[in-house]
Amino acid sequence: MHVVYPGSFDPFTNGHLDVAERASRLFDRVTVAVLENPAKRDRYLFSIEERLAIIRASTKHLPNVEVEAFHGLLAEYMRKKGLRVIVKGLRAVSDYEYELQMAHLNRQLNPEVETLFILAATRWAFVSSTMVKEIARYGGDVGRFVPPPAARALKAKFQGEER
């Protein structure tokens, strides 16, 4: 089965990597689909090219994982690709409400699509891209929370910035 693991991945964390690895063990093929939203470009720290490069470098040990950008509705992207399974990671109950809403709406937009949830490892339950960015912005070490390509990219981004 070929599944899609979508997200904004700004940046890709160890929690995301854990979900990608779990999916790669369960399914034949996993496409990590990175949301490119030109209208909200300033909302992201990393450009779509940077996010793709970080994820590709972080998943290169997983031969059945590929990475690409998508824009517009996820339900439409699934239709265009002819794929029917979305995989999303869940950390804690706090993720559930948002994910439930998206899964229901995606099902209404494309009734052929099922959303499956994979529980991220407990040690990553409190790691989020938002918190990681905040730690890195103030000079904290994020090496234990994100894969090395993301850690290097964060360091480069915030180097020389006023703290």
Ligand code: PNS
């Ligand atoms: O990083 P996230 O917040 O888990 O990613 C959310 C994402 C990218 C999967 C979601 O925002 C999305 O699918 N956006 C594309 C637009 C869309 O389809 N929106 C309607 C969802 S009901």
